[in-house]
Amino acid sequence: MSNLARKFQQQQQVERTVEERGIVKTKKYWLTPGEKIIGLVFTGMVCFGAVQLISNQAEIYQVNKEIQTLQSQVVEQQKVNSDLEVQVKELSTYERIWDKAKQMGLVLNENNVKVVQEK
Template identity: 70%
Template structure:
C-alpha cells in the first residue's frame, strides 16, 4: 500500500469517528409561541396598569376621607362656638340685666306705657 492509500484510509476512519462522535443536534423548542408571548406581555401590562390605577384611586379616596374628617372636626368646633354664643346671648338678654342697665342710664319703668307682645 502506498502512502497515499494509507493516508486516505486513515482519513476515512477519522471521518467515521467524527460522524459517530457527533450527536444529533437537538432543536430547542420554546414552550410558548411568539403570539402567546405577546399575549402574556400584554396581559402582564394590563395587570400592572390596573394595579397602579387601583392604588391611585385608593390614595385619592384616602385623601378625600381625610379632608372630610377635617371638615367634620371644624363643623363640630364651630357648633361648640355657636352654642357658647347662644348661651352668652341668653345670659345678656335676661330681664334683670336689661332693667339694671336701663336704670343706670336714667330710664324709668312706666307700667302704663308697657305693651306685652306674645309670640304665636
C-alpha cells in the same frame, strides 16, 4: 468479506442515511410568539390595573383625611356656637336688661306700657 469490512460498510450506510434524512434539529419553544404577545399584554394590563388601584386608594385616603379635618372643625365651631348661645341667654335676662335700661335713664311708666300678643 471479513467482519471488519462488513462493519465499515454498515457504518457508511448509516452515515449516508443520516445525511439523506437531513436531520435538522428544530428547537421547540415553550411559548409561541402569539402567546408571548398575549402574555405581555396581560402583564401590562395587570401592572396598569395595580397602579390605578393604588392611585385610587391614595386619593380616597386624602379625601377621608380632609373629611376628618372638616368634621373636627365643625365640632369645634359647634362648641363655640353653643358657648355663644349660653352667653346670649345670660345677657338677655329680664333683670339685666332692666338694669341697663335704668343706667341709661329710662323709667317704667305703667300708664305707657302696651302688651303685645302673638297671633
